[in-house]
Amino acid sequence: MSWISDRMSSLQGLDRRRVRDGALAALVPVAACSVALAGLTTWVGTGRAGSPARISVTGGRVLLPSAGVPQTAAFFDISNAGGSADTLVRVTARGVSGDVTLSQHRMRQGNTAYGATIDSVSVAAGDGLAMSPSGVDLTVPVRSGGWRSGDLVSFTLEFRRSGPVKALAVVVKPGSVWVR
Numbered sequence: 001m002s003w004i005s006d007r008m009s010s011l012q013g014l015d016r017r018r019v020r021d022g023a024l025a026a027l028v029p030v031a032a033c034s035v036a037l038a039g040l041t042t043w044v045g046t047g048r049a050g051s052p053a054r055i056s057v058t059g060g061r062v063l064l065p066s067a068g069v070p071q072t073a074a075f076f077d078i079s080n081a082g083g084s085a086d087t088l089v090r091v092t093a094r095g096v097s098g099d100v101t102l103s104q105h106r107m108r109q110g111n112t113a114y115g116a117t118i119d120s121v122s123v124a125a126g127d128g129l130a131m132s133p134s135g136v137d138l139t140v141p142v143r144s145g146g147w148r149s150g151d152l153v154s155f156t157l158e159f160r161r162s163g164p165v166k167a168l169a170v171v172v173k174p175g176s177v178w179v180r
Contacts, residue, residue, distance in 0.1 A: 078130075092155065100155070154166065
């Protein structure tokens with residue numbers, strides 16, 4: 001009978017050790033989940049979780065083209081007050097006979113510049129994009145009959161998530177557009 005009581009005391013020690021080891025093993029994932037849940041709760045509490053992009057387009061300007069030049073440039077200020085990024089994927093202009101293209105100013109070695117056509121441009125959440133001659137801009141075919149300074153040109157900027165956004169741009173002389 002003494003061998004039974006000896007055996008029981010060693011089993012009780014073994015059970016305590018197993019319980020302690022099991023509790024420590026479970027503590028690590030529980031702590032990790034708690035930290036992740038606290039971060040997500042903070043993100044949701046600030047109102048930014050899952051909120052869609054809120055795109056606004058302002059400050060439209062089209063450069064008055066020189067005589068005989070088939071294309072000109074247009075610029076807009078785009079802001080995204082939403083909680084997720086969006087991407088400008090297409091631009092159209094009323095009254096022009098061709099495609100409006102997105103382009104970006106690039107530099108080569110030797111300080112030569114050129115414009116490269118790009119497919120899209122992203123607008124980060126809570127951020128904006130200020131189009132300029134030294135960055136992203138639009139290449140616009142000149143409408144037949146041309147434009148005069150002060151004319152308004154209607155554009156539709158299409159975003160991947162937000163859809164189409166209509167905006168007006170005023171035709172301005174080239175020296176009046178500032179470089180940002």
